Amino acid sequence: MKIVIIGNGIAGTNAARFIRKRTDHQIIMISEESWQPYSRTALMYVYMGHLKLKDTHLYEDWFWEKNCLERIQSRVNRVDIHKKQLQLQDGKTLEYDKLIIACGSRPNKFGWPGQSLKGVQGLYHLQDLESMEGSTLDILAAGKNARAVIVGGGLIGIEMAEMFHSRHIPVTFLVRENSFWNQVLPPEESDMINRHIREHGIDLRLNTELKEITGDAAGKVSEVYTNHGDRIACQFAGLTVGVSPNIEFLKESGIKLNRGVLVNEWLETSEKDIYAIGDCAELQQPDSGRRAIEAVWYTGRMMGQTVAQTICGVKTAYKPGIWFNSAKFFDIEYQVYGDVPAVLPAHLETLYWEHPEGRKSVRINFEKNGGAVTGFNLMGVRYRQEVCEKWIKERTPISQVLENLSLANFDPEFFRQYESEILDQYNRQNNTNIRLSSKRSRNQVSRFLSNLGQQSNA
Amino acid sequence: MNNQPLESISIAQPHPVNTSLRQKMALALVAVGLLFVLVTWASRQVWNPLLSLTGSLVTLSVGTLWYAFETYKGSLPGIKNNGVMFRSLSNRGVWGWMVGVFITAFYVCLYWFPKMLGGLVQMFDPLSMFIRGRAADQWFVYGTFYTLAVLLLGVKFMLKYRHNRYQQIRTISVMFFQLGFSFLIPAWMLLMNQPEFYFTYFWPLKYDYLFPNTVNWLTNSYAHLGVFLVFWGAVMSFIAVPVLTYFFGKRWYCSWVCGCGALAETAGDSFRTLSDKSLSAWKLERWLIHSVLVFIIITTILLWANSWKQGAILGEYSMGFSKTYGFLIGSMFSGVIGTGFYPIFGNRVWCRFGCPQAALLGIFQKFFSRFRITTNGGQCISCGNCSTYCEMGIDVKSYAQRGQDIVRASCVGCGICSAVCPRGVLRLENGSVDLMDRAKYPE
Ligand SMILES: Cc1cc2nc3c(=O)[nH]c(=O)nc-3n(C[C@H](O)[C@H](O)[C@H](O)COP(=O)(O)OP(=O)(O)OC[C@H]3O[C@@H](n4cnc5c(N)ncnc54)[C@H](O)[C@@H]3O)c2cc1C
């Protein structure tokens, strides 16, 4: 059997790898972007000089040959579902028995005046990083007037701000909302990040939208205008206003599309033998607490693994389990386990503790009725995924979670632990007297995860 | 784009305002100190030892500390790896090669042409008289520079990692052991006409501590103290090493106590990304390091058999045996390649490919230790920071992205992988049980 995968991102790569684990079907991966599958999430670190590009490769060079994973660097222009054939950019065609679409996303552009000027771009592909490098020369050439403007307060926007900051380039950061990423972060965390962005000397402008970008005679960006009529001279404008599935080339294929490629719980598209995974897949019926399109690394990875099982004859539904995600905002690490909505619904209560220095916080959401915990939001503190997941899954009451909070602590050894402060705060607010009953240790965690811990605490 | 993996794709000069005026002044001070040293070295004589010594050590120290302070002063606590891949020093550029050549030249003089260091030795006489009660020799010069490098660059490292208490405490520990146990105590023992003994080095790293000659010399010349020292060495080698490694992993020694580790973690910090992460390097590592260990074990056994049979087995070859080892491994490998080539091969070449102590600790760590690096569920984004900054060349990412816990013989537990991970995926921990057998059966 010949399996062809469009896209060699994390979704495509993981599908290939897991199919290879179970079978020796022929596997071909096609990508126009890069011959070497690499970690998109690490693009910023290449620009910042933490890593070289080869450090971001998912596997060493010998891996692909050793595992007989064929690679083609080209663009797929068309999919012919009747002939089961792909048309490549270089004029060649390629037959498949099964097709996996893992073509990822592309940055949004909303038709702003001037969005096609030189020096205006998003950040998604390797080629975007290269053009960012090119624009950096122009920015630096401006000397004292050097400035980059970034539009859109999401995860890629703040990464771009950090990237320029690392090269000592002044940044103006336009965010439409009245606080950074507050569609996702609860108000306190969102405000912490506002402060942290400004602490780095970034000119963060909240409640501000892009109106127009203008250029000079050479067609290079020279100014950005905001909806407040402010004019900002700059040599670069980053548009980081979200991403959408990169599915233009499938429009005529007959495969059912909506915003993404529509798939059922087995990641099958409307057409037989064609699957879609990763950023480009849109679930027709997502599990509760999950969205139809989740453009994150982990979703692609899990979908790749799941579709591999199905293709290898073990039909497996995509069950992503409890939501989790993580990011880093400059120096503040962020982890979330479970559903932590930006606006607290009426049936939930929240315990929010923040370190006096304002760069660390822990939030635990739980139900008013019965106290079952529903989510953890961590800033600058590391928690163990499996422990939090188990608490959420088993609907463990908040009091019991607090007693055992040390089990979740995943900060390095010797780091100050804040469990008792968090408990104190809860006790004060609720007139309770909960005490820590377990210590941070791998043995205890192990016992807890294999359920013995539960009984001894019951 | 072609099929060749790109190196750095940076085309712009990445550090337009790299060094501030004050940083430059601090560096100038360091340069003055170095110039003192260089002139004395090259001219092989010294003008006024006390003044020269004070002048060079004070300018070197003040300059280095000032530079470190200026570098991190304005920044918020956090990971400070901006531009590492662009910098000439940390990236096998001109500066890297120059530093490498300079240190290598020093080692060559030290081991094979000590006369060339005559001026420096004289310059250090006052200090040596003061703490050891005797004139300096080339080893004293070396020891002082070594200790100074650990202390000064240790302070720099602590400023860089001021948000990370594991790194801070570990660095205080290596600075303490270097200054106390590898510098002052051996010197004071000499002052009191006792053997110059290093309590924190044991067989097989200090291979001769359990050779018959050393044992006889210690027990014959120093009576009770000598017996105690032999006993100490044996207890450390055969009891403390396995027991402590069982509880804490090899890190208790390699990145908390050992002087080689101390230099690697402080002075060598800028070069940690240069370690080779490939599978073939790992293969070479296992061959080399275990060969060295086997060689030492056999040598030790032979020497004892020989001394027991009163020279009947090896005859006059016995000393030649350990001399060869001393030249090839002790000087060439651990000195010239291990330290001189920091800027070329990375800061732990000796620890990874050559050190017999590391080999032994590694075997305990791999098979009989509670130490693991735990992976936090599915949080890894395969960014590659952990592998890149692992000085032992361990491809940490290849484990983390599969959700596998890491048990590797070579891991010195420096904790840097955990520190640089932007997603909080890695944690160094000790425990008697594995989490769900994840070290063995990932995914
Ligand atoms: C800068 C940045 C930072 C990010 N950071 C995080 C993070 O910290 N955490 C997180 O969870 N997520 C992060 N993400 C999102 C995450 O990277 C994506 O969700 C993930 O990479 C998607 O993987 P994928 O395999 O679905 O698609 P992709 O990685 O997009 O791979 C698809 C590939 O298919 C190729 N392709 C598309 N169409 C065709 C065609 N017609 N022919 C041939 N090839 C084609 C594309 O060129 C691309 O190489 C980040 C994204 C960016 C851009």
Ligand code: SF4
């Ligand atoms: S694996 Fe981590 S702790 Fe071990 S040596 Fe490498 S960086 Fe240090």
Ligand code: SF4
């Ligand atoms: S640094 Fe962290 S996220 Fe990056 S590859 Fe390593 S474990 Fe994964």
